[in-house]
Every structure is written in structure tokens, then in C-alpha cells.
Amino acid sequence: MEDVKRNQWVIVLVLAAFVLMVWSGYANYKRRKQSAQHQAQGTLVPETANNQSVQQDVAADEGLPNLRGKRAPDFSLRSVEGKKVSLADYKGKAVLINFWATWCAPCKIEMPWLVALRSQYAPQGFEILGVNADDPGTPRSKLAKFGEEQGLNYPLLVGDDAMSRKYGGVEFLPTSYFVGRDGKIVAETAGLVSKNEVEASIKKALAAGGN
Amino acid sequence: MFRCAMLIFAGLAAWLQVIKDQPLPLPADNAVQFLYPAQVTIPAKRPTQIDLHFRVANGLHINSHAPTEKSLIPARLAVVEPPGLQVSAVDFPPGTDYAFQFAPKVKLSVYTGEFVLHAHVTAQPGKHVLEGGLRYQACDSNSCMPPHTIPVTVTITAQ
Numbered sequence: 001m002e003d004v005k006r007n008q009w010v011i012v013l014v015l016a017a018f019v020l021m022v023w024s025g026y027a028n029y030k031r032r033k034q035s036a037q038h039q040a041q042g043t044l045v046p047e048t049a050n051n052q053s054v055q056q057d058v059a060a061d062e063g064l065p066n067l068r069g070k071r072a073p074d075f076s077l078r079s080v081e082g083k084k085v086s087l088a089d090y091k092g093k094a095v096l097i098n099f100w101a102t103w104c105a106p107c108k109i110e111m112p113w114l115v116a117l118r119s120q121y122a123p124q125g126f127e128i129l130g131v132n133a134d135d136p137g138t139p140r141s142k143l144a145k146f147g148e149e150q151g152l153n154y155p156l157l158v159g160d161d162a163m164s165r166k167y168g169g170v171e172f173l174p175t176s177y178f179v180g181r182d183g184k185i186v187a188e189t190a191g192l193v194s195k196n197e198v199e200a201s202i203k204k205a206l207a208a209g210g211n
Numbered sequence: 212m213f214r215c216a217m218l219i220f221a222g223l224a225a226w227l228q229v230i231k232d233q234p235l236p237l238p239a240d241n242a243v244q245f246l247y248p249a250q251v252t253i254p255a256k257r258p259t260q261i262d263l264h265f266r267v268a269n270g271l272h273i274n275s276h277a278p279t280e281k282s283l284i285p286a287r288l289a290v291v292e293p294p295g296l297q298v299s300a301v302d303f304p305p306g307t308d309y310a311f312q313f314a315p316k317v318k319l320s321v322y323t324g325e326f327v328l329h330a331h332v333t334a335q336p337g338k339h340v341l342e343g344g345l346r347y348q349a350c351d352s353n354s355c356m357p358p359h360t361i362p363v364t365v366t367i368t369a370q
Contacts, residue, residue: 105350105355109314109317190354193313
């Protein structure tokens with residue numbers, strides 16, 4: 001009788017171990033799949049009340065922290081000229097927070113678009129903050145020179161880990177967050193998207209929380 | 212038997228905890244893999260070429276050794292010469308042209324798939340461990356990852 005009871009316990013334990021193994025394997029697979037999807041192409045989905053959940057899924061697929069609809073995390077960084085710049089300085093404006101690096105080829109591709117769009121929409125209250133993601137030791141003068149060479153007409157800020165962590169770690173460049181006038185993030189993209197898509201997000205940011 | 216089952220159960224639970232807490236590798240870590248050789252035998256005291264094989268992960272590319280723009284980070288191999296082993300040069304293959312979807316006219320020079328570096332070495336008789344690192348900067352079709360270095364280790368027996 002004792003032996004039968006013991007064997008039953010053994011069977012239960014072995015079954016429990018098996019279930020645990022299957023579950024852990026599946027959970028691990030899911031995490032790794034999500035990590036691989038960080039490389040997925042960034043796509044913007046027009047924001048409407050109906051597709052908000054779809055947007056959240058897209059953000060997750062892009063490897064972004066899904067900050068849409070949330071207040072943009074505040075930060076204070078030095079510009080390449082050494083000036084202190086905070087997101088709060090742009091209260092009431094639509095802001096594009098664009099993470100870039102000197103070594104990032106797709107970042108260079110979108111820079112002329114950003115310059116043109118900044119010129120076009122600045123009179124309506126739009127600004128771009130270019131947050132650099134080069135090595136922390138990169139001289140500010142080098143970044144400033146790069147900005148001059150590219151003809152950039154918006155503030156270039158020296159990013160740091162603490163700031164990028166607030167925006168999900170920023171593993172891929174370019175990464176952009178579009179902040180509405182109300183301070184909430186209306187769109188986010190990881191990777192190069194078309195100029196039209198960038199412009200659509202700028203318009204959305206200008207419309208969000210407007211007077 | 213009961214004790215044995217308990218031990219197995221405890222082991223599995225511990226293993227589960229380990230894989231749960233294991234940090235996921237960043238994509239840049241996996242972008243390039245050193246394939247082979249792990250060890251090679253060469254003639255002693257004679258200049259010899261060792262081919263180092265690497266593979267860039269599917270869907271990714273890295274800048275070649277000679278990128279088209281100076282701001283781009285080239286693929287570079289840094290090696291530490293142990294006593295008795297000299298590395299006189301490392302030859303990189305030419306890159307292939309690559310353009311991003313939204314800028315078809317902007318050509319980059321990149322490596323994709325498998326590529327081979329030729330290290331020119333001269334070794335004194337004996338066993339030597341050549342250690343180095345391949346530094347690269349990888350991108351996919353629309354975004355880039357920070358530069359990364361992977362270890363390259365080859366055990367060389369010269370006789």
C-alpha cells in the first residue's frame with residue numbers, strides 16, 4: 001500500500017516536472033521570438049480609437065517600449081554646444097525626439113528629410129531634438145562638426161544611458177518618438193521609414209492637444 | 212525511487228530558474244559569428260596564410276573594411292601577438308554594394324553571409340594561441356545596431 005502511494009507521488013512529480021519543462025521552453029521561445037522581432041521593419045499605424053490595441057501590438061513587435069498615449073519621459077541633456085536642454089523647455093510644442101549616431105547610415109538618409117520638415121513645420125510649433133547615441137566618450141566637437149556637415153537645423157543633444165533607458169534602451173537606430181503638444185507620445189518608430197510617414201506623424205503630433 | 216524523483220524535480224526547478232534569469236543576448240551580439248578554424252597546423256618559420264571564416268546573420272549586413280563614407284565604422288580585426296607568433300597583415304575582401312530601400316542611390320560597401328579574412332602569420336615551432344577581436348557595426352534593412360566586437364581565437368601549432 002505504502003509503495004503504491006509512493007509511486008503515485010513519483011508519477012505526479014514527474015508529470016509536474018514535464019509540464020514545467022514544456023512551459024519554460026515555450027516561455028523562452030516566446031521571449032527570444034520577441035527579441036528577434038526587434039529587427040522588424042518599423043511601421044506607423046494611423047491612430048484612431050479603434051486601432052489603439054493594434055498599435056500597441058505593433059510597438060511591441062518593433063521592440064519599442066510602447067509609450068504611445070503616455071506622457072513623454074522628461075530628460076535634461078547637454079547640447080553639442082554645451083547648453084542644457086530639457087524636454088520641458090518645449091512645453092506646448094510638438095517635438096520629434098530622434099535618436100541617431102554618426103555611424104548610422106539610415107540616420108543619415110533621413111536627416112535631410114528632417115531638416116526640410118523642421119523648416120516646414122517649425123512656424124506651427126514643431127521642433128526636433130536629435131539625441132546622439134555614439135560612444136559616451138565621443139567629443140562634442142565631433143558631433144557638432146557632423147551636424148554642420150549634414151546641415152542639421154535642429155538641436156543636437158548628447159545622449160546618455162539614463163535618458164535612453166527612459167525610452168526603452170534604444171537598441172536600434174534611428175528611433176523616433178513623436179510628442180504631441182500635450183506632452184504625450186503620439187507615434188514611435190524604430191528604423192528608417194519613409195518621409196511621408198515621418199510627416200504624417202509630425203502632423204499628428206501638431207494636432208494632438210492643440211488649441 | 213522517491214528520493215531519486217525528488218532530486219530530478221529539484222534539478223529541473225533549478226534549471227528552470229537559470230534559464231528564466233538568463234539575459235537575452237542583444238541582437239548585435241549575434242550579428243556576426245566566427246566560424247572556423249579553431250585550431251590549425253602550419254609549417255614553422257615560414258610565412259603562412261590562415262583563412263578566418265565569419266558569417267553575418269541572415270537579413271543583416273556589416274560595413275566592409277572600406278566603407279563608402281568616413282563616418283561609417285569599418286570591419287576591423289585586432290589581434291594580440293603572443294611570443295613566437297607574428298601577424299604581418301590581415302587581408303579583407305572587397306565589400307558588395309548595398310542600398311537602403313528609401314535611398315536606392317546611396318551605395319554602401321558591406322559584407323553579408325559568409326566572408327573570409329586572410330591572416331598572414333609566421334610562427335616559431337610550438338603551440339600558439341592567437342587571440343583577437345572582430346569589430347563590426349551591423350544593420351538590417353532599415354535600422355542599425357551599435358558597434359560590437361566578437362572574440363576570435365585560433366590555436367596554431369607550428370611544426
